[in-house]
Amino acid sequence: MGExxxxxxxxxGRDSLGEPxxxxxxxxxxxxxxxxxxxxxADASDTPVLATxxxxxxxxxxxxxxxxxxxxxxxxxxxxxxxxxxVLMPSLTRQGAEVRVPEVIGLSEREAERLLAAExxxxxxxxxxxxxxVPRGFITAQEPPxxxxxxxxxxxxxxxxxGAQGTTVPVLDGVTARQAEIQLEGxxxxxxxxxxxxxxxxxxxxxxxxxxxxxxxxxQETAVDLLVSLGPVPRSFVLPRLAxxxxxxxxxxxxxxxxxxxxxxxxxxxxxxxxxxxxxxxAGRRVAPRDSIVLFYQP
Numbered sequence: 001m002g003e004x005x006x007x008x009x010x011x012x013g014r015d016s017l018g019e020p021x022x023x024x025x026x027x028x029x030x031x032x033x034x035x036x037x038x039x040x041x042a043d044a045s046d047t048p049v050l051a052t053x054x055x056x057x058x059x060x061x062x063x064x065x066x067x068x069x070x071x072x073x074x075x076x077x078x079x080x081x082x083x084x085x086x087v088l089m090p091s092l093t094r095q096g097a098e099v100r101v102p103e104v105i106g107l108s109e110r111e112a113e114r115l116l117a118a119e120x121x122x123x124x125x126x127x128x129x130x131x132x133x134v135p136r137g138f139i140t141a142q143e144p145p146x147x148x149x150x151x152x153x154x155x156x157x158x159x160x161x162x163g164a165q166g167t168t169v170p171v172l173d174g175v176t177a178r179q180a181e182i183q184l185e186g187x188x189x190x191x192x193x194x195x196x197x198x199x200x201x202x203x204x205x206x207x208x209x210x211x212x213x214x215x216x217x218x219x220q221e222t223a224v225d226l227l228v229s230l231g232p233v234p235r236s237f238v239l240p241r242l243a244x245x246x247x248x249x250x251x252x253x254x255x256x257x258x259x260x261x262x263x264x265x266x267x268x269x270x271x272x273x274x275x276x277x278x279x280x281x282x283a284g285r286r287v288a289p290r291d292s293i294v295l296f297y298q299p
Contacts, residue, residue: 101156103146104139109160112139120152128160136163136219164219171214172207177228180207184224192223196230204231234258234288241283242276247297250276258289266296273298 099119104112113123134140141159144150167188172180181191192211202208208227212218237257242250251261266277280294281287 097152098149099152101142101144101146101148101150104142104156104158105146106134106138108138109158112158116156121150122153122155124155124157125160126157128162130163130165131161132164134161134163136161162217166217167220167222169210169212169214169216169218169222169224172210172224172226173214174202175207177205177207177226180210180226188220189218190221190223192225194226194228196228198231198233199229200232202229202231204229234290236286236288239279239281239283239285239287239293242279242295243283244272245276247274247276247295251295254293259287260290260292262292262294264294264296265299268298271298 099121101121102115102119104115104123107115109123109125116123129140131140138161139158140161143157169189170183170187172183175183177194184191197208199208206229208229210227211225212222247263251263254261268277271277274297276295276297278296280296287293
């Protein structure tokens with residue numbers, strides 16, 4: 001056992017002169033400078049700044065990229081799911097459903113379209129044919145036939161009637177009313193109502209227009225109405241007093257103006273032979289060409 005010093009601690013050894021070496025007491029809370037924490041300069045921020053290594057930054061970017069990709073993939077799957085279940089599936093299911101074809105023969109095109117649309121079917125007009133039994137514009141045949149079972153959305157083909165065997169209305173503009181009547185009879189048509197109107201460009205008794213117009217396809221025995229010209233609009237005159245004038249000369253002048261003039265004898269004493277005694281209509285009456293005038297004269 002070695003000797004103990006006054007401090008009660010054992011010698012740990014002796015130095016080169018034979019003096020005992022003793023332990024140097026140290027404060028337990030003191031740390032070497034190398035182990036003391038690094039102090040930050042006292043500035044405006046009291047929050048310590050930790051240095052980030054490049055590997056940590058790369059790891060963070062890779063994590064964010066993977067996370068974003070997963071989120072986008074999930075969103076795309078969700079959108080696709082909604083489209084399939086809310087849009088495509090109902091449409092495919094509806095189209096796949098079967099319905100019974102309704103009867104459309106004898107209906108007009110518009111009525112048939114409404115009836116088929118109620119069953120989610122479509123109308124397809126494939127042709128038009130003459131039919132003596134079915135009125136024009138009504139359906140004479142359909143395919144598939146009524147009662148058949150088809151899928152929704154199917155097109156139903158139909159044939160539409162043109163009515164009885166048709167004919168074409170001849171072009172009657174510019175022909176006389178009599179010629180128009182003859183042409184209508186030859187085409188298997190009938191003359192309908194005839195209206196007349198004045199025209200400065202078309203002569204009297206010439207057809208101005210027809211209804212239906214020329215080159216229209218109609219059923220046989222259809223009545224065609226005509227508009228016939230009365231010629232230019234007549235001018236009106238105030239008939240002058242012709243008494244005492246030569247009856248022949250007065251009649252000739254009136255006829256040159258387009259009036260129809262008749263001469264009648266009227267024996268009146270004291271009048272010159274051949275002179276106009278009286279007239280009808282009387283003097284002062286307004287007349288127009290093609291009106292009739294009677295002149296009474298002394299024989």
